[in-house]
Amino acid sequence: xxxxxxxxxxxxxxxxxxxxxxxxxxxxxxxxxxxxxxxxxxxxxxxxxxxxxxxxxxxxxxxxxxxxxxxxxxxxxxxxxxxxxxxxxxxxxxxxxxxxxxxxxxxxxxxxx
Amino acid sequence: xxxxxxxxxxxxxxxxxxxxxxxxxxxxxxxxxxxxxxxxxxxxxxxxxxxxxxxxxxxxxxxxxxxxxxxxxxxxxxxxxxxxxxxxxxxxxxxxxxxxxxxxxxxxxxxxxxx
Numbered sequence: 001x002x003x004x005x006x007x008x009x010x011x012x013x014x015x016x017x018x019x020x021x022x023x024x025x026x027x028x029x030x031x032x033x034x035x036x037x038x039x040x041x042x043x044x045x046x047x048x049x050x051x052x053x054x055x056x057x058x059x060x061x062x063x064x065x066x067x068x069x070x071x072x073x074x075x076x077x078x079x080x081x082x083x084x085x086x087x088x089x090x091x092x093x094x095x096x097x098x099x100x101x102x103x104x105x106x107x108x109x110x111x112x113x
Numbered sequence: 114x115x116x117x118x119x120x121x122x123x124x125x126x127x128x129x130x131x132x133x134x135x136x137x138x139x140x141x142x143x144x145x146x147x148x149x150x151x152x153x154x155x156x157x158x159x160x161x162x163x164x165x166x167x168x169x170x171x172x173x174x175x176x177x178x179x180x181x182x183x184x185x186x187x188x189x190x191x192x193x194x195x196x197x198x199x200x201x202x203x204x205x206x207x208x209x210x211x212x213x214x215x216x217x218x219x220x221x222x223x224x225x226x227x228x
Contacts, residue, residue, distance in 0.1 A: 003156070004156065009154075035218075040122075040220070041220055042117070042217075042218045042219055042220045042221070043157075043203065043205075043218035043221075044218070045215065045216065045217070048215075056215070091156070091157065093157075101159055101162070102159075102216070103156075104149075104156035104157035104158070105156045106154060106155055106156040107156065
């Protein structure tokens with residue numbers, strides 16, 4: 001069974017540009033989570049989908065970030081326009097049922113210059 | 114509110130020596146506690162978790178952790194370090210939030226194993 005996959009693995013963009021990160025959860029996992037780790041700091045929760053609905057988006061930093069999960073399968077996280085402080089590693093995780101173990105992807109390393 | 118403190122961003126041990134990675138947490142409700150490991154270029158992998166019951170939890174790769182409520186600690190140990198244990202380790206605390214785990218991570222500890 002394939003794990004959680006994320007694309008791209010690395011992205012380098014200039015300040016003001018737009019970037020879209022993609023996450024494909026494990027097949028059949030209704031719960032999908034986004035996290036972010038800014039260099040040297042803790043991994044922080046961004047938001048949680050149950051199927052295509054946003055269950056909790058309390059961790060989204062501001063309205064430059066837009067997450068979608070159309071059809072309840074893969075999810076995208078768009079940053080527009082990107083700022084320097086958005087640099088970091090963005091992790092996606094999925095779980096089969098609520099409260100169950102979350103399986104993490106390898107992350108996307110975003111660098112904004 | 115919940116938070117996690119990991120003491121030491123970098124820890125070095127000799128191969129065969131004891132591994133001890135420290136984690137203290139705070140939580141307003143009985144916590145779920147986790148240790149994750151991240152190997153280079155890989156995702157976070159769950160090492161072990163404590164939910165309820167036995168306070169000494171055994172995980173994969175010979176790691177274990179003990180939940181000590183009086184000390185609000187959940188330190189990770191392994192009796193004998195192996196070169197393959199070199200990775201970054203994250204302690205995390207979770208709580209049920211509307212039926213799902215809302216997880217708060219520590220800042221991570223990079224473990225170096227010296228041959």
